[in-house]
Amino acid sequence: GGTEGSKDSDSPNARTIEVLQSMCDYYSRVNDHWRVNAYRKGIATLRRLNWKVTTYEEAFPLPDIGHRLAQKIEEIATTNRLLRLEYAQQDSVAEVLDQFLKIYGVGLSQANKWISQGFRTIEDLKKQANLTINQRVGIEHYEDLNTRIPRQEVQALGDCVKRAAAAIDPAVELLIGGSYRRGSESSGDIDFIITKTGTTSTDELVPFLDKLVRKLGDDGFLTCTLAALRHSETKSQGSKWHGCCVLPQSDFPGKTDEHRPIWRRIDLLLVPETEFGAAVIYFTGNDIFNRSMRLLASKKGMRLNQRGLYKDVMRGFDRVKLSEGQLIEGKDEEKIFEILGVTWREPHERWC
Numbered sequence: 001g002g003t004e005g006s007k008d009s010d011s012p013n014a015r016t017i018e019v020l021q022s023m024c025d026y027y028s029r030v031n032d033h034w035r036v037n038a039y040r041k042g043i044a045t046l047r048r049l050n051w052k053v054t055t056y057e058e059a060f061p062l063p064d065i066g067h068r069l070a071q072k073i074e075e076i077a078t079t080n081r082l083l084r085l086e087y088a089q090q091d092s093v094a095e096v097l098d099q100f101l102k103i104y105g106v107g108l109s110q111a112n113k114w115i116s117q118g119f120r121t122i123e124d125l126k127k128q129a130n131l132t133i134n135q136r137v138g139i140e141h142y143e144d145l146n147t148r149i150p151r152q153e154v155q156a157l158g159d160c161v162k163r164a165a166a167a168i169d170p171a172v173e174l175l176i177g178g179s180y181r182r183g184s185e186s187s188g189d190i191d192f193i194i195t196k197t198g199t200t201s202t203d204e205l206v207p208f209l210d211k212l213v214r215k216l217g218d219d220g221f222l223t224c225t226l227a228a229l230r231h232s233e234t235k236s237q238g239s240k241w242h243g244c245c246v247l248p249q250s251d252f253p254g255k256t257d258e259h260r261p262i263w264r265r266i267d268l269l270l271v272p273e274t275e276f277g278a279a280v281i282y283f284t285g286n287d288i289f290n291r292s293m294r295l296l297a298s299k300k301g302m303r304l305n306q307r308g309l310y311k312d313v314m315r316g317f318d319r320v321k322l323s324e325g326q327l328i329e330g331k332d333e334e335k336i337f338e339i340l341g342v343t344w345r346e347p348h349e350r351w352c
């Protein structure tokens with residue numbers, strides 16, 4: 001405490017007290033009440049002394065100082081530090097890092113930057129002025145966006161989107177991919193693949209997406225835009241939209257009790273019909289399954305990406321790609337499996 005602090009600096013055991021107090025603060029944070037109490041008593045004993053305790057043998061006989069505390073006092077007096085405390089501090093930085101990495105859109109470098117600036121909690125970050133708009137969304141809705149979406153709710157959210165889409169253009173097809181298509185009981189987000197018969201380019205679907213996003217925004221279904229990327233900006237990965245949505249109260253599966261609407265992540269991917277099969281494979285995943293499919297294609301002299309399966313891809317040293325090759329199949333998911341010589345795997349079998 002404050003007044004005791006000024007006394008501590010005069011004590012011959014000032015450094016020992018300081019380190020033990022940090023250890024005590026740590027135990028207090030992890031709710032180890034028994035140790036907090038033991039440390040407080042031991043620290044009180046040291047404060048009353050007018051001589052410096054440097055060895056275990058000197059410390060142990062003192063009131064309220066046991067075997068372990070006496071060892072620590074000797075360690076601090078001889079090395080000026082306490083390894084146990086340093087471990088505890090490292091653990092807590094690792095925990096903070098974990099927490100920061102769970103903020104939507106935050107990577108290792110941003111998380112480390114905040115830690116080096118002294119931020120330790122989500123609350124600390126909330127008070128900080130210069131956050132990007134997306135970081136602010138990730139922080140303000142930290143709990144929501146880290147809560148898995150029950151399958152039933154993915155379905156209900158999907159129905160809202162499909163209803164709005166049908167009102168704009170009934171010929172547009174929407175498929176929920178990702179973990180939902182693999183049959184997961186819960187999902188991290190909702191992934192939509194959007195196409196229309198006869199389309200050969202994403203651009204043909206852009207006006208539809210604009211209308212859909214506007215309508216769902218007006219309905220209060222979409223709550224924020226995190227990224228809206230045009231074809232030209234995604235290195236030909238199609239046009240996509242990332243944002244958040246909430247389920248209208250009236251559509252909540254389950255029913256009666258008051259639900260606070262939970263913010264959910266939603267991704268919308270536009271693909272022309274000619275690329276639909278390859279896009280569905282990609283967006284169904286999982287990521288490890290995707291990697292193994294791509295590797296297989298490359299071993300067979302082909303190339304698979306989210307737009308299609310290509311042949312005659314020329315590769316040089318270290319399998320570096322030299323030419324794009326010729327498109328073999330993009331439209332039909334099953335045909336891509338066939339051409340690759342892979343037995344068809346149902347989406348729920350694609351966890352690896």
Ligand code: DCP
Pocket residue numbers: 177178179180186187188189190191282283284285286287288290
């Ligand atoms: N994907 C991929 N590689 C990445 C990211 C995504 O291959 N680095 C593919 C496979 C995923 C799909 O995109 O299954 C959707 O991405 P999500 O991040 O939404 O992952 P999931 O839907 O599989 O899981 P979650 O329930 O966490 O959303």
Ligand code: MG
Pocket residue numbers: 178179187188189190191
């Ligand atoms: Mg997903």
Ligand code: MN
Pocket residue numbers: 178189190191267
């Ligand atoms: Mn997603």
